[in-house]
Amino acid sequence: MSWIGKSPERKEDQRLIRGRGLFVDDKQSYGLLHLHLVRSPYAHAQILSIDVAAAEALPGVICTLTGAEVKDLMPESFMELGPEPAASIRDYPLAVGKAIFQGEPVAAVVAETPALAADGGALIEVDYDMLDAVVTAEQALEDKDILHESAGTNQTWQGVYEYGEVDKAFAEAATVVAIDRLHFHRFASTPVENNAVVAEWLPHGDLNFFCNNSFVGFAQQLLAPALGISVDQMHIKTHDIGGSFGNKISNYTQMAIAALASRKTGGRSVKWVETRTEHLLSSGHGNERTFLDTEVALDKNGVITAVRSRHIDDCGAYPRYEPLGCVIWSQVLPATYGVRNFRIDFSQAVTNKCPAVPNRGYSRMQHLWFMERIIDICAHELDIPADEMRLKNYITEFPYTTPNGCVYDSGNYPAMLEKAKELIGWDDWKKKQADARGEGRLLGIGIGTTLDSGTNNFGQARIMNPHLPFSGNSEVATIRIDLQGSVIVTLGSGPSGQSHETTASQVVAEELGISPDLVRVRSGFDTGWNTFVGHSGSYASQFAVTGLSAVHGACEKLKAEMRRLAAFILEASEEDLEFGIGDEGPQLSVKGTDQAVNYWYMGNLVNNDNAVLAGELGDVTLNIRHVYRPPFTVPDTERKYGNLTLTYAAQLHIAVIEIDRAFGHPKILAYAAVDDCGTVINPKIVGGQVHGATAHGIGAAIMEIFQYDETGNLLTSSFSDYCPITSMNMPDVQYGSIQTPSPFSYNGAKGMGEGGGAPLHTVSAAIQDALYGEGVIVRESHHSANSVFALLRDSDESTGVQVETRQ
Amino acid sequence: MAILFEGEFEITRSREETFAFLADTQKFAPCLPTFESLEMEDDESATVKIKIGIGKIRGIATINLVLEESESPTRARYSGKGSVMGSAFNLIAGFDLEEINGGTLVKWSGELKMFGKLVALAGGLIKPIAKKDIKRLIDALQKALDPGPGGQAAG
Numbered sequence: 001m002s003w004i005g006k007s008p009e010r011k012e013d014q015r016l017i018r019g020r021g022l023f024v025d026d027k028q029s030y031g032l033l034h035l036h037l038v039r040s041p042y043a044h045a046q047i048l049s050i051d052v053a054a055a056e057a058l059p060g061v062i063c064t065l066t067g068a069e070v071k072d073l074m075p076e077s078f079m080e081l082g083p084e085p086a087a088s089i090r091d092y093p094l095a096v097g098k099a100i101f102q103g104e105p106v107a108a109v110v111a112e113t114p115a116l117a118a119d120g121g122a123l124i125e126v127d128y129d130m131l132d133a134v135v136t137a138e139q140a141l142e143d144k145d146i147l148h149e150s151a152g153t154n155q156t157w158q159g160v161y162e163y164g165e166v167d168k169a170f171a172e173a174a175t176v177v178a179i180d181r182l183h184f185h186r187f188a189s190t191p192v193e194n195n196a197v198v199a200e201w202l203p204h205g206d207l208n209f210f211c212n213n214s215f216v217g218f219a220q221q222l223l224a225p226a227l228g229i230s231v232d233q234m235h236i237k238t239h240d241i242g243g244s245f246g247n248k249i250s251n252y253t254q255m256a257i258a259a260l261a262s263r264k265t266g267g268r269s270v271k272w273v274e275t276r277t278e279h280l281l282s283s284g285h286g287n288e289r290t291f292l293d294t295e296v297a298l299d300k301n302g303v304i305t306a307v308r309s310r311h312i313d314d315c316g317a318y319p320r321y322e323p324l325g326c327v328i329w330s331q332v333l334p335a336t337y338g339v340r341n342f343r344i345d346f347s348q349a350v351t352n353k354c355p356a357v358p359n360r361g362y363s364r365m366q367h368l369w370f371m372e373r374i375i376d377i378c379a380h381e382l383d384i385p386a387d388e389m390r391l392k393n394y395i396t397e398f399p400y401t402t403p404n405g406c407v408y409d410s411g412n413y414p415a416m417l418e419k420a421k422e423l424i425g426w427d428d429w430k431k432k433q434a435d436a437r438g439e440g441r442l443l444g445i446g447i448g449t450t451l452d453s454g455t456n457n458f459g460q461a462r463i464m465n466p467h468l469p470f471s472g473n474s475e476v477a478t479i480r481i482d483l484q485g486s487v488i489v490t491l492g493s494g495p496s497g498q499s500h501e502t503t504a505s506q507v508v509a510e511e512l513g514i515s516p517d518l519v520r521v522r523s524g525f526d527t528g529w530n531t532f533v534g535h536s537g538s539y540a541s542q543f544a545v546t547g548l549s550a551v552h553g554a555c556e557k558l559k560a561e562m563r564r565l566a567a568f569i570l571e572a573s574e575e576d577l578e579f580g581i582g583d584e585g586p587q588l589s590v591k592g593t594d595q596a597v598n599y600w601y602m603g604n605l606v607n608n609d610n611a612v613l614a615g616e617l618g619d620v621t622l623n624i625r626h627v628y629r630p631p632f633t634v635p636d637t638e639r640k641y642g643n644l645t646l647t648y649a650a651q652l653h654i655a656v657i658e659i660d661r662a663f664g665h666p667k668i669l670a671y672a673a674v675d676d677c678g679t680v681i682n683p684k685i686v687g688g689q690v691h692g693a694t695a696h697g698i699g700a701a702i703m704e705i706f707q708y709d710e711t712g713n714l715l716t717s718s719f720s721d722y723c724p725i726t727s728m729n730m731p732d733v734q735y736g737s738i739q740t741p742s743p744f745s746y747n748g749a750k751g752m753g754e755g756g757g758a759p760l761h762t763v764s765a766a767i768q769d770a771l772y773g774e775g776v777i778v779r780e781s782h783h784s785a786n787s788v789f790a791l792l793r794d795s796d797e798s799t800g801v802q803v804e805t806r807q
Numbered sequence: 808m809a810i811l812f813e814g815e816f817e818i819t820r821s822r823e824e825t826f827a828f829l830a831d832t833q834k835f836a837p838c839l840p841t842f843e844s845l846e847m848e849d850d851e852s853a854t855v856k857i858k859i860g861i862g863k864i865r866g867i868a869t870i871n872l873v874l875e876e877s878e879s880p881t882r883a884r885y886s887g888k889g890s891v892m893g894s895a896f897n898l899i900a901g902f903d904l905e906e907i908n909g910g911t912l913v914k915w916s917g918e919l920k921m922f923g924k925l926v927a928l929a930g931g932l933i934k935p936i937a938k939k940d941i942k943r944l945i946d947a948l949q950k951a952l953d954p955g956p957g958g959q960a961a962g
Contacts, residue, residue, distance in 0.1 A: 041895040041923025711920060713808055717927035
């Protein structure tokens with residue numbers, strides 16, 4: 001029986017549903033201390049003085065830390081990935097001399113209880129001199145107020161991505177559509193457990209972390225030099241992450257504070273658990289992006305031939321990991337469309353807002369929203385139905401090499417559109433829409449097509465900074481038959497809710513001809529027992545490709561050893577052996593006979609009874625490590641050209657939305673989501689992740705936004721104002737899938753889970769469809785009732801769109 | 808979050824007496840609503856504590872209040888910088904005095920800027936509460952300066 005494409009019960013649910021998961025805040029130990037962070041109320045302010053005397057005098061407070069102390073304790077500040085001027089930015093986990101965003105930690109208190117630590121924090125007096133805040137990227141690029149004096153400018157990166165013959169395409173265009181400004185808003189993710197860490201800096205110099213960082217291989221590389229220890233001295237454990245969505249890649253800064261606090265206490269364990277408000281205020285937001293002066297060239301048939309535009313990314317107070325976002329979007333340069341000519345001038349700027357971090361659909365979602373807006377705006381302006389406009393422009397031949405050298409592995413976007421139409425009842429809704437319009441109601445139908453590119457080529461980092469020593473990708477898995485004959489698997493990545501234990505066990509079961517129940521995939525991640533590489537982690541929708549390829553490769557090697565061993569034991573030829581399950585458990589047997597040897601016997605032989613083995617079997621350990629490396633090359637950094645990612649899953653959503661004319665409230669009447677992630681390993685898990693990404697995207701489109709005022713106050717830093725979506729707000733999703741197997745992965749899988757922000761594209765499209773007759777063009781990605789009401793109220797003002805017809 | 812406020816009132820006291828009151832931190836500060844205590848640092852600056860209450864969020868705010876401008880008898884201007892519960896606020900309050908009908912016309916104006924947790928947690932409530940407290944301050948100043956029949960002017 002095959003285990004691929006089946007949905008056995010999730011292994012993870014045995015503990016998670018029973019309340020037996022292990023989250024960071026579950027960690028208790030004798031003498032555990034607690035950390036509280038004092039944060040800047042100002043978005044931009046000089047720190048004139050910090051007085052910790054009253055806090056340190058409070059009984060129960062063990063010690064405090066300030067930015068000045070941290071600067072002395074750290075051999076160097078955290079590395080910024082960007083080139084100069086971003087590389088000059090000094091980035092410490094506590095503000096040194098100046099606070100750059102509201103909520104930036106400026107001091108820390110360690111105490112015997114969390115309450116005492118908070119009380120101590122209230123006694124710390126910080127004298128600030130407030131400075132003017134820079135709250136938009138456009139304002140930042142004026143460089144009137146410089147955030148980081150060491151960089152000398154607020155522009156941290158700029159590059160032009162130009163491909164094809166852009167000017168020629170515009171000269172020959174039948175129509176040119178100009179869009180003055182589009183804006184993608186700030187939002188993030190809301191994990192079950194926020195960032196959290198327990199740190200223990202041992203007296204002999206080693207450092208233990210129990211945390212929920214989701215990219216340990218990367219965190220180690222940043223933490224080790226900043227803390228002045230080797231990577232090998234740093235022991236990091238994670239277990240149930242509680243959801244990362246990419247955000248927890250960047251919690252290494254808080255890990256450093258806890259580590260330094262532990263060091264100051266003489267090596268006691270120090271726990272820090274972020275509150276929800278702290279998380280929303282300061283843990284990391286998704287990129288905010290503004291698209292200016294966009295021009296779209298089209299031929300007489302409505303086929304887009306060229307796009308030129310200027311994009312400005314707001315990365316908040318510190319670039320950190322973020323300049324990677326300046327290139328990651330180009331993995332999906334033409335989106336799902338066959339446009340060959342592009343000129344995108346891309347800049348990134350720092351502002352006095354929370355630092356941007358990777359967030360589900362990282363950097364690509366913003367660009368895909370931009371491309372979908374182009375499609376819908378052009379469609380409406382040229383009076384072409386939205387579905388026809390897409391069919392005219394979709395890429396249809398695969399593999400497809402994009403203008404910047406990325407290779408789309410497989411796909412069938414017209415089939416996805418057809419399936420989504422079928423699921424939602426397209427023709428019926430078109431009739432209802434006509435009736436509704438006859439009654440003066442505002443009903444729109446929107447389509448969103450998106451990509452979920454998975455398995456990064458880290459060489460793309462060199463397009464942003466040629467000096468970075470990163471390229472390719474890799475992932476590791478180990479598999480062994482232990483003393484008792486159990487099959488034990490460890491993974492290089494620490495999962496954060498993607499069901500790695502279940503899907504990995506399915507792959508092993510498939511390979512060994514056994515049941516997933518007989519495969520133990522170790523939970524969590526531990527640098528002490530998991531082997532890993534610098535790329536190891538959960539991000540970029542890649543596990544089904546990198547993680548499972550590593551597992552598959554390890555299985556292949558293990559099977560080869562097991563065949564050799566069984567052939568020796570059974571005195572048979574390897575070709576005559578087959579894997580399966582017998583009366584005494586998992587076994588290898590000689591085809592057509594009752595001769596067999598089970599895993600227990602083989603495990604015992606290798607580990608306990610090996611003097612009986614033949615000499616030529618001396619290398620058989622039944623303990624295998626396999627590293628999977630995708631076939632990447634280093635991109636051409638001058639041309640910004642190369643294959644930046646291995647697989648391209650796709651999603652196509654359709655929404656029907658009615659707008660309340662009086663209040664602007666957008667109500668979703670129907671919603672369909674079609675997914676294509678290539679070969680599906682576990683349909684239930686894929687379905688769950690599609691629903692999760694859909695919920696996340698609908699929440700972002702309608703409910704979730706980080707709003708700052710002009711002085712840099714975050715006005716939405718609690719769930720009262722930043723309202724995450726729940727099952728109560730979710731429409732019923734009509735879910736379907738198609739499978740176009742990837743030719744680039746051993747199993748045809750493409751990886752999935754991020755979802756590409758499809759609901760953002762879809763909701764924007766549906767709202768524009770509802771309001772286009774009222775003179776509205778949707779140019780923002782967030783659609784609260786207030787903002788939709790404003791669109792209706794201001795509909796007689798400029799739409800920001802100009803159409804020039806030449807033929 | 809910035810709140811601008813301005814207005815004017817007339818009193819029967821002379822401009823010199825009015826100025827003397829308004830430019831005296833020890834007389835002005837107790838008129839602040841929910842005033843708790845005052846500690847003079849020097850002639851121009853003081854540490855003032857007031858109670859803050861927005862719904863169920865309550866605490867004591869500490870303000871460093873400085874008499875920035877003192878142009879007798881026409882103008883007095885205070886600046887204040889305070890903190891409460893992880894939040895901060897900056898305050899400017901100015902008084903321009905004109906002689907009118909044998910008394911004084913007091914033109915008041917100012918700005919309150921708030922930052923941090925309080926704005927995030929109670930942003931929608933702050934403006935109406937601040938406006939109410941400013942009215943209470945002005946009422947208290949008026950009452951202290953010009954208590955009306957039967958009353959006794961402060962200072």
